[in-house]
Amino acid sequence: MNLEALFSCLSSSACAVTQVSTALIIGMLLFMVASGLSLIFGVLGVINFAHGAFYMAGAYIAFFTYQATSSFLAAFLAGAAGVGLIGVIFERFVISKVYGKDILMQLLVCYAVILIFDDLVKMVAGPEYKMMGMPEVFALPPLELAGGFVPAYYVFMIGASLVIGLGLWLAIEKTRMGKIVRALAINPQMVGALGINTTLLYAAVFGIGSALAGVAGALAAPTRTLTPGMGLSILIESFIVTVIGGMGSIVGALIAALLIGFTRAFGAIGFPLFVDGMMFGMMAIVLIIKPSGLLGREVTR
Amino acid sequence: MTKTTKGISRRRVLKGAGAVAGLAVFGTPHIAGAQAKVIKIALPTILSGRVAILGTSSRSAVQLAFNQLNDAGGINGRKFEVVDRDSKGRPDEAAKVTRDLVNNDGCEIVIDGEASSGSFAVHEVVRDLGILCLHTCSETSSLTADPKQFGKNVFRCARQGIHDAVAGGSYAAKIAKEKGLKKWATCSPDYAYGRDNTAEFLQYAKVFEPSIEVVDQLWPKLFAPDYTESITKLLQVKPQAVYSALWGGDLVAFIEQSNLYRLFANTAYFSGGLGDPPILSAIKNLPVGLNTAYRYNKTFPNSPENTAFNDAYVKVAPNEPTNWAWQNYAAAQFIIEALRRTNASTDSSVLAKEIAGMTVKQPFGGSGITMRESDHTIINYPVAWGKTQSKAPWVTDYVDTEWSKILEFEKQWKKEKGYA
Amino acid sequence: MTRSGMLRDAVIAIVALAVLVAIPFVFTKPSLRDFLIYVMAYGLLAMSLNLLVGLTGLVSFGHAAFFVSGAYMFGLLMQSGNVSIPVAMLITVAGTAMLALVIGAICVRLKEIYFSFITLAFQMFIHSIILTWVSLTGGDQGLRGGIPRPPFLGIDLGNSVALYIFCACVFMICIVVMRQIWQSPFGYTLRLIRDNPNRANYLGVDIIRMKLGIFVIAGAMASVAGMLLALFVSGAYPEFGFWTTSGEAIFMIMLGSSQLFIGPIIGAILLRLLEHFVSIYTEYHGLVLGLVILAIVLGLRRGVADFVVEWIERRKAARAPATTEHTACAKEGAL
Incomplete structure (x- = not known):
C-alpha cells in the first residue's frame, strides 16, 4: 500500500490527467461490453455468457475487414453489424428455445457457443497472435493536456463509446420504441396483446446488445492482441460490472465500469497488489447490501 | 414416478453406462x-x-x-x-x-x-x-x-531461467554502462515465471553493473488484454530502461499500446520474450532498437x-x-x-x-x-541478445555470451539455492 | 424412507462397489483405472453440487471453491509429513466444512440468481488467494514435488491398484451418505424449499438453516472429490478452483440429470468419454463438444439420463396395450 504515491499523483496535474484518462480508457471499453450484457438481461432476462465470444468475433471481423479494405470505418461498422447479425441468429435459433427454462439451460448453450467460437476462430485465423495495427488517421503523437498525455486513438475511443452509450440511453428513455422495449421487459404478454410482434422485438434487442459487444471488439482491435479465447477475461470483468451496476441498468453499467476503471488506474499507483481483490470485494459487498446492484431493480423471474 | 421404477431404471442405467465405459476405453483403435x-x-x-x-x-x-x-x-x-x-x-x-x-x-x-x-x-x-x-x-x-x-x-x-538471467544480465549491464542507464523499472506478468525471471535478471544485471537502481516494479496480470495503467505508471516514474518478461500475445499488446504513448522514444527496452518471429511479425509497428533475447531467428x-x-x-x-x-x-x-x-x-x-x-x-x-x-x-544453446529493426528478420546484431561465464555463475547460484 | 428401501440401497451399493473393485482384475489395463478414478473425482464433485442444484434448487456457480480447498488442504497436510492419509482426510473435510459454513452463512441469504453471483464471487476470491499466496500454495505452479502417500493400516497407496480400490471405496461411501440425505426427511424438506418456499415457511421450516446445512454438506463432499483428484495427479493446481471447473460440474449435471440421484455421475461418464475420444481424433474438441451440447439442449431439452428413463417408460407404457392387442390377434387367428 502506497498512499503517499497516490496523493502525490493526485496533486500533480500531469499524473492526475494521465491516470484519469487511463481510467476512462479502461472503463469505457468495459462499459461497451457490459451495457450489451445488461440490456439483454434487462429485457430478455437472459444472462448472455457468450458475450465475451461475441466481443472476440467483433475484433476478428474488424481485423479481417481492415485487412481487406484498409478502412477503419468499414472495419468498425462490419464488426458491429456482423456481431449484431450473429446475435440475431443466436437468439432466433438457440436462445429463444430455452426462454423460460431454468438458467442452467441458458448457461449451457452459451458455454457451447463459447467453445464453438473459440475453435472456429482458431480454424479460420490460426492460433497465433493477430494485431490490427493503428489506422493512419490516428497515427499522431499523444495529445498533451496539462502536462499529462492521452493518445489520439484513445480520445476517439472514449468519445465513440460515450456517443454510443448516450444514443442507447436516449433510444431507450426517449423514443416510442424505447418505451415498448421497457414495457417488454416488465410485461411481455401485455405488449404482445397490443399487437406488437414481440418475437421480432426480442431478436432486435438481442441483436443490438450483441452489436455493442461487436463495437467493443472493433474498438479494441487496433490496440489489443487477438487470440482465440480472448473473450474470457473481458467476460469476467464485464460480468462484475453488470452485477455491481445492476443487471438491466445502462446507467448502472456506466457507473460501475468507471468505478472499475478508476480502481485499476489509481490502484496501479496506490495499491497494485489489491486491485483484483478490490474488484471481487466490491462485487461481494454490493451483492450483500443490495443484491440487485447499484441501480438495478429486483427481478423475480 | 414411483420408487420401484426409479430403482430399476437407475440400476439399468448404471449397468449400461458401465458397459459403455468399459467397451469404449478398450475398444480404442489406437492400441494397434x-x-x-x-x-x-x-x-x-x-x-x-x-x-x-x-x-x-x-x-x-x-x-x-x-x-x-x-x-x-x-x-x-x-x-x-x-x-x-x-x-x-x-x-x-x-x-x-x-x-x-x-x-x-x-x-x-x-x-x-x-x-x-x-x-x-x-x-x-x-x-x-x-x-x-x-x-x-x-x-x-x-x-x-x-x-x-x-x-x-x-x-x-x-x-x-538461470542461464538466461546471466546472459541477459551481462548484456544489459554492458549497455547500461555504455549509455549510463541507471534508473530501471520492470513490467512483468504476475505469475511464478514472470516474477522469478525478473528477479534473476535484475540480480545478475546488478552483479555486472552495480550502479543499476530499480525504481519501480509493475506486475500486470498474466493474459491481461490492456496494459494502459502500467504504461502510464511507467510514464510517471520515467525510468531510463525497462525490463519485461512479458511474452506472447501479452507482449504484442504491450508494445502496440506503449507505441501510442511513445514510451520507447526515451526509454531503453530489454525483453526476454520479444524474439519469437510470430510475435515480431504480429506487431504492426515494431520500434527500432529494442533489446531482446534470442528465441529463434532464421539468420542466426x-x-x-x-x-x-x-x-x-x-x-x-x-x-x-x-x-x-x-x-x-x-x-x-x-x-x-x-x-x-x-x-x-x-x-x-x-x-x-x-x-x-x-x-x-x-x-x-x-x-x-x-x-x-x-x-x-x-x-551450449544460443543465449544471444540482439536489437530490433523494422523489417524481417526483425532482430539483428546478436551478441553472444560466453557459456563458460554462464556456467561459472550457475555453479555459484546452485550453491546459494542449496541445489549443489 | 422405508427399511426395505434402505436395505435395497445398501445391497446396490455393495454390488456396485464389488463391480468397481473387480474391474482392475478383469481388465488389467491401467488406463481404465485412471479413467475411472478421474470420473469418480469429477462425478463426486457433480453429485455434491447436485445436492444444491437438483435437490434444493440453489444454483451455485462457485462449487469448485470447496473442490480446490479440499485438494490444497489435503496436499499441504500430507506434505507437512505429520499426519496419515485418513487423518488428513478427516481434517480436510472438517476444515472445508468450516469454510463452507462461513461462506454459506453469507450466500444462502441471497435468492435465485444473486445466490449464483455471490458464490461465483467467493470462488474467484479463493482462486485469487491461491494465486497470490505463493509461499504457501506455490501460486500458479500449484503444489509441486508430489503428494506423499505413506502407507497406513498396511495399505500402500503408492501401488496403483490399491489407490484405485481406495478411491472406489471412498467414492462409494460418499455416494451412500448422499443417498441417505437424498431420501431422508431432511432431503424432502429441501425439496419443499425448492418447490414452494412459502409453504415451507408457513410450516415453520427454518429455510436459512436448512439451506446452510446442505451447503456445508455439499461443500464437505466436494472436498472429498478434490482429495481424490489430488491423490491421483499427486498435486493440486489453482485450475481446480477456476470457474470453468464449476461450469463443468454444472454441465455434468445437465448432461445426466438433476433429478435422478445418479444423474450427475452419468453426466460425468458421458462428458469424460466424449472428451477422451474427441480429443484423440481432433484438436477441435471444443467445436465438437459445443455442437453436442447444443444438440442435447435443443434436441432433447433435458439430460440424457432423463431422456433415456422417459423413453424406457414410454416404451413400457406403449408395449403394455400392444401386447394385449397382439394376443387378441393371435386368438382371433387361432379361431
Whole structure:
C-alpha cells in the first residue's frame, strides 16, 4: 500500500490527467461490453455468457475487414453489424428455445457457443497472435493536456463509446420504441396483446446488445492482441460490472465500469497488489447490501 | 414416478453406462497390434486457448523431425509416429493425457510440450512410469536444477531461467554502462515465471553493473488484454530502461499500446520474450532498437543448416518457427541420435543412458548442444541478445555470451539455492 | 424412507462397489483405472453440487471453491509429513466444512440468481488467494514435488491398484451418505424449499438453516472429490478452483440429470468419454463438444439420463396395450 504515491499523483496535474484518462480508457471499453450484457438481461432476462465470444468475433471481423479494405470505418461498422447479425441468429435459433427454462439451460448453450467460437476462430485465423495495427488517421503523437498525455486513438475511443452509450440511453428513455422495449421487459404478454410482434422485438434487442459487444471488439482491435479465447477475461470483468451496476441498468453499467476503471488506474499507483481483490470485494459487498446492484431493480423471474 | 421404477431404471442405467465405459476405453483403435513396427512418441501439449501456438509450433517441429527420419527410411526398419494430445492448459489434464498416451496408446517415449505448471504434473507421471521423457517448453530452473526433482529417465531440452538471467544480465549491464542507464523499472506478468525471471535478471544485471537502481516494479496480470495503467505508471516514474518478461500475445499488446504513448522514444527496452518471429511479425509497428533475447531467428546462426530448418518448418507449419519450435526439434534430435546408437531400442533406461551427456550438432548451436549429464538439462544453446529493426528478420546484431561465464555463475547460484 | 428401501440401497451399493473393485482384475489395463478414478473425482464433485442444484434448487456457480480447498488442504497436510492419509482426510473435510459454513452463512441469504453471483464471487476470491499466496500454495505452479502417500493400516497407496480400490471405496461411501440425505426427511424438506418456499415457511421450516446445512454438506463432499483428484495427479493446481471447473460440474449435471440421484455421475461418464475420444481424433474438441451440447439442449431439452428413463417408460407404457392387442390377434387367428 502506497498512499503517499497516490496523493502525490493526485496533486500533480500531469499524473492526475494521465491516470484519469487511463481510467476512462479502461472503463469505457468495459462499459461497451457490459451495457450489451445488461440490456439483454434487462429485457430478455437472459444472462448472455457468450458475450465475451461475441466481443472476440467483433475484433476478428474488424481485423479481417481492415485487412481487406484498409478502412477503419468499414472495419468498425462490419464488426458491429456482423456481431449484431450473429446475435440475431443466436437468439432466433438457440436462445429463444430455452426462454423460460431454468438458467442452467441458458448457461449451457452459451458455454457451447463459447467453445464453438473459440475453435472456429482458431480454424479460420490460426492460433497465433493477430494485431490490427493503428489506422493512419490516428497515427499522431499523444495529445498533451496539462502536462499529462492521452493518445489520439484513445480520445476517439472514449468519445465513440460515450456517443454510443448516450444514443442507447436516449433510444431507450426517449423514443416510442424505447418505451415498448421497457414495457417488454416488465410485461411481455401485455405488449404482445397490443399487437406488437414481440418475437421480432426480442431478436432486435438481442441483436443490438450483441452489436455493442461487436463495437467493443472493433474498438479494441487496433490496440489489443487477438487470440482465440480472448473473450474470457473481458467476460469476467464485464460480468462484475453488470452485477455491481445492476443487471438491466445502462446507467448502472456506466457507473460501475468507471468505478472499475478508476480502481485499476489509481490502484496501479496506490495499491497494485489489491486491485483484483478490490474488484471481487466490491462485487461481494454490493451483492450483500443490495443484491440487485447499484441501480438495478429486483427481478423475480 | 414411483420408487420401484426409479430403482430399476437407475440400476439399468448404471449397468449400461458401465458397459459403455468399459467397451469404449478398450475398444480404442489406437492400441494397434502393429506396435512391433511403429514406435510412438507421445506429445502432450496445449493446443487450445490463448497459448495454443505453443502447442501447434511444438507439434510442427516434432512432426518435422520424425517425418524427416521416416522419409530417410527410419531406424533399423522401424518407423515413428507422433501422437499429440491437447491438455487444454490444465495440469491435471496434462497428467491424465500423458498416462493415457503411454498406457492406452502405447507410446514409448514422451516429449512433454507443456508450459511450466503442466510440466511439473507430467514430471510426476513420467517419474512414476519410469518412461523416457524430454521436457521441451518449461524454462523454470527448479524443474531440473533441484536435485529433489531428478528423474533417471527425465530430461529438459529447453532454455533455462538461470542461464538466461546471466546472459541477459551481462548484456544489459554492458549497455547500461555504455549509455549510463541507471534508473530501471520492470513490467512483468504476475505469475511464478514472470516474477522469478525478473528477479534473476535484475540480480545478475546488478552483479555486472552495480550502479543499476530499480525504481519501480509493475506486475500486470498474466493474459491481461490492456496494459494502459502500467504504461502510464511507467510514464510517471520515467525510468531510463525497462525490463519485461512479458511474452506472447501479452507482449504484442504491450508494445502496440506503449507505441501510442511513445514510451520507447526515451526509454531503453530489454525483453526476454520479444524474439519469437510470430510475435515480431504480429506487431504492426515494431520500434527500432529494442533489446531482446534470442528465441529463434532464421539468420542466426547464419548457416545452411539453420536456413534448411527454417524452410522445411514453414512448409509444414502455419507460422514461422518459435522458441518452442527449436527446443522441440532439438529434443527430437537427441532422441533420434539415441535411437540410432541403440538400434532403435525402446528401453527407456538404455536410451536415457545415451542421452545423458550427449552432444548433438543442431541447426541452432554452433558446435552442438549438450545434454549435461549431472542435471539432465541442455547447455551450449544460443543465449544471444540482439536489437530490433523494422523489417524481417526483425532482430539483428546478436551478441553472444560466453557459456563458460554462464556456467561459472550457475555453479555459484546452485550453491546459494542449496541445489549443489 | 422405508427399511426395505434402505436395505435395497445398501445391497446396490455393495454390488456396485464389488463391480468397481473387480474391474482392475478383469481388465488389467491401467488406463481404465485412471479413467475411472478421474470420473469418480469429477462425478463426486457433480453429485455434491447436485445436492444444491437438483435437490434444493440453489444454483451455485462457485462449487469448485470447496473442490480446490479440499485438494490444497489435503496436499499441504500430507506434505507437512505429520499426519496419515485418513487423518488428513478427516481434517480436510472438517476444515472445508468450516469454510463452507462461513461462506454459506453469507450466500444462502441471497435468492435465485444473486445466490449464483455471490458464490461465483467467493470462488474467484479463493482462486485469487491461491494465486497470490505463493509461499504457501506455490501460486500458479500449484503444489509441486508430489503428494506423499505413506502407507497406513498396511495399505500402500503408492501401488496403483490399491489407490484405485481406495478411491472406489471412498467414492462409494460418499455416494451412500448422499443417498441417505437424498431420501431422508431432511432431503424432502429441501425439496419443499425448492418447490414452494412459502409453504415451507408457513410450516415453520427454518429455510436459512436448512439451506446452510446442505451447503456445508455439499461443500464437505466436494472436498472429498478434490482429495481424490489430488491423490491421483499427486498435486493440486489453482485450475481446480477456476470457474470453468464449476461450469463443468454444472454441465455434468445437465448432461445426466438433476433429478435422478445418479444423474450427475452419468453426466460425468458421458462428458469424460466424449472428451477422451474427441480429443484423440481432433484438436477441435471444443467445436465438437459445443455442437453436442447444443444438440442435447435443443434436441432433447433435458439430460440424457432423463431422456433415456422417459423413453424406457414410454416404451413400457406403449408395449403394455400392444401386447394385449397382439394376443387378441393371435386368438382371433387361432379361431
